[in-house]
Amino acid sequence: MKTLGIETSCDETAIAVYDSEHGIIGESVFSQIKMHAEYGGVVPELASRDHCVKIISVLKEAINQIDLQSIDQVAYTSGPGLLGALLIGESFAQGVSSALNVPLIPINHLEGHLMSPVMEFPEIRVPYICLLVSGGHSMIVDVKDRGDYKILGQSQDDAVGEAFDKVGKLLGLPYPGGPHIEKLALQGCPKAYEFPRPMMYSDNLDLSFSGLKTSVLYTVRDIDNLTDQIKADIAASFQQAVIDVLTKKIKKAVELSGRSEVIIAGGVAANKALRASIKDLENTINIKVYYPSLKYCGDNAAMIAFVGSLRSSDKININGSSVRARWPLSELTK
Numbered sequence: 001m002k003t004l005g006i007e008t009s010c011d012e013t014a015i016a017v018y019d020s021e022h023g024i025i026g027e028s029v030f031s032q033i034k035m036h037a038e039y040g041g042v043v044p045e046l047a048s049r050d051h052c053v054k055i056i057s058v059l060k061e062a063i064n065q066i067d068l069q070s071i072d073q074v075a076y077t078s079g080p081g082l083l084g085a086l087l088i089g090e091s092f093a094q095g096v097s098s099a100l101n102v103p104l105i106p107i108n109h110l111e112g113h114l115m116s117p118v119m120e121f122p123e124i125r126v127p128y129i130c131l132l133v134s135g136g137h138s139m140i141v142d143v144k145d146r147g148d149y150k151i152l153g154q155s156q157d158d159a160v161g162e163a164f165d166k167v168g169k170l171l172g173l174p175y176p177g178g179p180h181i182e183k184l185a186l187q188g189c190p191k192a193y194e195f196p197r198p199m200m201y202s203d204n205l206d207l208s209f210s211g212l213k214t215s216v217l218y219t220v221r222d223i224d225n226l227t228d229q230i231k232a233d234i235a236a237s238f239q240q241a242v243i244d245v246l247t248k249k250i251k252k253a254v255e256l257s258g259r260s261e262v263i264i265a266g267g268v269a270a271n272k273a274l275r276a277s278i279k280d281l282e283n284t285i286n287i288k289v290y291y292p293s294l295k296y297c298g299d300n301a302a303m304i305a306f307v308g309s310l311r312s313s314d315k316i317n318i319n320g321s322s323v324r325a326r327w328p329l330s331e332l333t334k
Contacts, residue, residue, distance in 0.1 A: 001020045001312070002017055002066075002071050003018045003020075004071045004305060005302065005305025006077065006096075009085060009086055009299060010047065010136070010299060011033065011299075013029070014029040014058065014302075018302065018309050024305070028059075030057075032050050044083075047084070051089065059092075071100055073315070074097045075105040075308020078107065079324040079325060079327035086324075087323055105311055107307050109299075110137065111149070113132050113303065114143055117291065127142065128259055129253050129254060133266045134160075135162055137159050138160045153253070161176075163209040164177045165177040171234060178271065179270075181235045185232065185238075188235055189236055189237070190239070191240075196212055200248050240273075247277045254285060264278060267297055
């Protein structure tokens with residue numbers, strides 16, 4: 001069975017085809033990063049318009065030599081995300097579904113991230129713990145089974161990726177800030193500034209990054225000559241504070257849940273320093289940690305097509321709209 005997946009929740013226009021026998025057999029992603037970098041963040045109206053412009057060419061590249069008539073069903077991201085961007089993806093999905101006379105399946109973007117490593121590592125077995133860290137989400141989820149998710153902890157303010165972007169902007173770095181902070185931190189000392197580690201020792205698994213970001217803001221404001229070395233030291237110290245918190249929370253999540261397998265997903269999962277810290281933890285407490293391939297850490301349609309193949313029974317009528325800017329994991333059912 002072939003599932004066409006469509007992802008337009010934010011600033012990536014992505015389409016992929018998942019074959020239940022052969023895995024991903026076609027995919028394409030167009031990123032709008034360069035366009036939004038000029039504004040220091042994603043502009044929803046521009047994102048929606050660009051999805052309209054690019055989605056057909058992305059489809060052509062994704063299917064390549066695949067016969068479109070061989071598609072058995074269409075899955076698309078219907079939330080959470082930017083409402084206008086989601087509507088573009090849904091409208092296109094409805095058109096393809098109607099033209100091919102195949103089922104249409106709405107997919108939760110967060111579930112795509114939670115399940116994406118299973119697409120690449122079939123040996124992963126539920127239950128497992130997932131740390132989902134991206135520009136819009138920061139949460140620790142107990143994946144008990146497909147469709148059975150319990151949020152153990154989540155950010156009470158900024159998502160970790162959002163904090164990276166804001167700190168990057170404070171340091172005069174291009175958008176998105178995460179990759180640039182990671183690169184700059186290689187030249188800095190992670191102990192140069194003692195930034196706070198909010199909620200690191202709290203008795204729950206919730207997270208907080210707003211206070212850390214504000215601490216960086218005040219530090220930058222108090223420095224008259226912000227040299228390249230000082231910027232590198234601030235980047236390294238900020239990044240280390242984030243990593244310390246996330247590593248501590250994962251350790252606590254494993255201890256409380258008794259799970260032995262952990263997935264790190266989302267755009268921030270690409271951070272090499274975070275991976276190194278989690279690797280040390282993996283060796284220390286004897287757990288197995290999985291990461292999606294780097295191309296699947298960020299938003300992509302492969303994970304949507306994969307989850308769509310698992311949710312074939314969730315087909316809907318194409319009349320009307322099912323997109324929603326907010327779609328809690330707690331509302332998903334098997």
